[in-house]
Amino acid sequence: MRKLILTTLLGASLVSLALAESLVVGATPIPHAEILEIVKDDLKAKGFELEIKVFNDYVTPNKATDSGDLDANYFQHEPYLNEFNANNGTKVVKTIGVHLEPMGVYSKKIKAINELSDGAKVAVPNDPTNESRALDLLVSAGLIEVDTSVALRTPIDITKNPKNLQIIELESPALPRTLDDVEIAVINSNFAFNADLNPVKDSLVLESAEGNPYTNIVAVKEGNENAPKIKALNEALQSQKVKDFIAEQYKGAVISAF
Template sequence: MLKNILKVSLASVLAFAITGCSEKEEKKVETKVAVEKKTTIKIGATPVPHVEILEAVKPLLKAKGYDLQIVEFTDYVTPNIAVDEGELDANFFQHAPYLNEFNANKNTQLVKTVNVHLEPMGVYSKTLKDIKELKDGATIAVPNDPTNESRALDILVKQGLLTFNDVALKTVVDIKDNPKNLKIKELDAPQLPRVLDEVDAAIINTNYALSADLNPLKDALVIESKDSPYANIVVVKKGNENTDYIKALNEAINSDEIKKFIKEKYNGSIVEAF
């Protein structure tokens, strides 16, 4: 009798163990299937032109079975933190030099997937018609983040207005020669269009220029060369770059349809980079 009871008990334990393992395996399979079936892509972007381009990408992804959710940002820090912390699947607002600097300073694990477009940085002024009209002691506002400040100062170097010590990223402290005694005012990039009445000129990223109804081709005194290395890119957290949904996003944003959209929408003020 005791033997029979032990047999039954043992069988019950084994059955429970097998059932438990089976349930765990099923949960693993379910989790895997849930990941593979991801159909919503959440992406952060600054308004112009990034959100506009992404709105054109939406129907292309819809045809692939993905819903693109766009979250707008007006700064260059929050969207990177949101991707690194998993709140966003991707972002679209920056260039590779800025991304590299951000990763180094913030210890984030973000990677580029594809180039999309170049926004030539330009010099704008409410009072000048030509950059040669800059007077001694004139004030020029530039972005204050490391890569964009260096990029802006490079424009002044090419105009023969400043020379710098040999450094990777230029700042005002690295100025070697300043024959016109120019005053360089470092400000957050979104503020630059708003201070044009207060300075002689400002060097503004195209996305913020467009938001302020400034046309780079018509309004800029000087515009960055098209051979600039500062193409805007799609960025994701390291490890997600080969997922099906990010591959679908890359394919859509680098499609012939988006190339045509950029050409027709921006008339050369923004240039496709793929």
């Protein structure tokens, strides 16, 4: 009888695993993939086997989502997604917002922003939305002024530059590596984390969360927003468990947005 019960239980487990539906989500390493890791068991309990594919760029995950190679991605904010769709003809849409990663100004050469020298080299992201965001952070630090009538600002929209800063535009993942060569760099928090930089402790200037439009989102191919596995993913990521994890793990360097 005991053998029969064990055999029955094993058979039920195998059937359960066979019936689990795959859910493939693309993410950048920190904090996105880390946050996804903690909801794996919750999704498994709902019948979805979460596979996390880690990327180190902002282009591949959207293209893979649009093509159907990914069920969803979690790495970007909505202004970036809108710009990406407009430039690439993709149809990827937001489902939910999860967290905010404040953008920060970092340096290996100065200890305070008022020490910035005349003619200093300043590295910023080169994609349209994050570059505009970086320039806005330099405005908030009192370093430059920009033409606010332009939606996505670039260096040509700088109207006042009293320190004659040299703006250097680079791919976001490369920015931490430039800190030996520039005086300051404006870096997204996920890439700062990858370089062992803590936004709260190590940044000279940190973006405010108040009224910030750059919440990081879950995105899917248009038409898949109401798929059961996407709804399960959304619910898992907007749980109290995730909110507590973000608060404890990142201590203000990442902020939950729900």
